Amino acid sequence: MKHISVNKIFSSSKSVSLVCGRDLAPLPRLAPKLFSAADKFCLVTDRKCFSVFKRGFDRLLGNASGRTVVFETPNGAAAKNFKTLERLLAFMLKNGVSRSSLIIAAGGGSVTDLAGLAAALYMRGIKWVSVPTTLLGQADAGIGGKTAVNLGGLKNIAGAFYQPDFTVCDTSFLDSLSATELRAGAGELLKYALIAPVKPGREVLRNLSAALKGGKKELSAITSACAVFKLDLVSRDEREETGLRETLNFGHTAGHAFEAASNGSLSHGYAVLWGMRYAAMLSYKLGIMDRKAAPAVQAALQIIEPPALKTPCLNFERFNMFIRRDKKSGAHTNRFMLIVRPGVLKGVNNIPDRILKQTLRELA
Numbered sequence: 001m002k003h004i005s006v007n008k009i010f011s012s013s014k015s016v017s018l019v020c021g022r023d024l025a026p027l028p029r030l031a032p033k034l035f036s037a038a039d040k041f042c043l044v045t046d047r048k049c050f051s052v053f054k055r056g057f058d059r060l061l062g063n064a065s066g067r068t069v070v071f072e073t074p075n076g077a078a079a080k081n082f083k084t085l086e087r088l089l090a091f092m093l094k095n096g097v098s099r100s101s102l103i104i105a106a107g108g109g110s111v112t113d114l115a116g117l118a119a120a121l122y123m124r125g126i127k128w129v130s131v132p133t134t135l136l137g138q139a140d141a142g143i144g145g146k147t148a149v150n151l152g153g154l155k156n157i158a159g160a161f162y163q164p165d166f167t168v169c170d171t172s173f174l175d176s177l178s179a180t181e182l183r184a185g186a187g188e189l190l191k192y193a194l195i196a197p198v199k200p201g202r203e204v205l206r207n208l209s210a211a212l213k214g215g216k217k218e219l220s221a222i223t224s225a226c227a228v229f230k231l232d233l234v235s236r237d238e239r240e241e242t243g244l245r246e247t248l249n250f251g252h253t254a255g256h257a258f259e260a261a262s263n264g265s266l267s268h269g270y271a272v273l274w275g276m277r278y279a280a281m282l283s284y285k286l287g288i289m290d291r292k293a294a295p296a297v298q299a300a301l302q303i304i305e306p307p308a309l310k311t312p313c314l315n316f317e318r319f320n321m322f323i324r325r326d327k328k329s330g331a332h333t334n335r336f337m338l339i340v341r342p343g344v345l346k347g348v349n350n351i352p353d354r355i356l357k358q359t360l361r362e363l364a
């Protein structure tokens, strides 16, 4: 499959480019203006990615590698905190990273969330490039400019909307993911099948099974469909003000509660899959779901079987505490994105505890 290249102008007038494909050219060749204008590069990645992709990163950086300093974060979620953020900012200062330098975030969603926030904060904002290396990252986390770290056991509490100047989704990075790791990102892919318009939604469903078995063509097709859809959506509602971007939160209210309650034992993708099942049940129970659409929604949510939810996730008091503290609730007791039919979502506030509790029991 040939690569796909898209450029979107955001309401902030910022121009954001995205390239998706396989075995792509080095970054300085893909974005020559951006790279030739930079005085220095700071590659941010986690320990595991750095050891897996030593050669891959040399290829990725091309002729920029001689002017690149490398910051390694702890693996995965352990990177998303203030301690690592502060260490990263101090590292950049010590290594002479300037306002004209470029941060290159290469890793899963934890790395791109952290490095994007560092880019937003350092000297009041410097340019950054997002190079997601997980399926979840290429379909979702690495695109859209939501950057954050966790705080007080809650996800993404301190962050900023800060678009990368350039995003590269090269599916050759996905070759080192095990079948289990690929499946762990699949919840977010299924989300696209349910929130996107018919064409990209079908593209996701058509390619999902083969992609999860590591099919190269299918992985490229599915990540491109999701990434292009997300960039377009986000460019029309960058700061979640019109409700358009909020559809991306489908499954995330309960999903984040399950993820937090599991103490790291449930991956984000699987947590979102459980969260979508929960939201679909609520949608049906509250009469919001179009009855004719119910079989299609249910069938999509059964394509992947997530690991069973453990007891702490099913404790209603704990679950509800996370739901109430979810930042999307705003002034309301709670807020869920519910599904009317594939491609049509609706935000609903203040669902009574009685219904939330009953639905959690039924989900279990």
Ligand SMILES: NC(=O)c1ccc[n+]([C@@H]2O[C@H](COP(=O)([O-])OP(=O)(O)OC[C@H]3O[C@@H](n4cnc5c(N)ncnc54)[C@H](O)[C@@H]3O)[C@@H](O)[C@H]2O)c1
Residues within 6 Å of the ligand: 046, 047, 048, 049, 052, 075, 076, 077, 080, 107, 108, 109, 110, 111, 113, 133, 134, 135, 136, 137, 140, 141, 142, 143, 144, 145, 146, 147, 155, 156, 173, 174, 175, 176, 177, 185, 268, 269
């Ligand atoms: N900003 C957003 O819009 C957005 C959207 C969805 C999720 N997220 C965030 O993304 C995070 C989850 O990200 P994730 O699931 O991509 O995982 P991750 O970044 O937490 O990484 C998980 C593990 O995969 C390893 N890894 C990464 N790439 C690899 C590769 N190619 N081969 C082998 N191992 C590899 C990492 O080293 C790590 O050990 C969560 O913190 C979530 O909140 C952000």
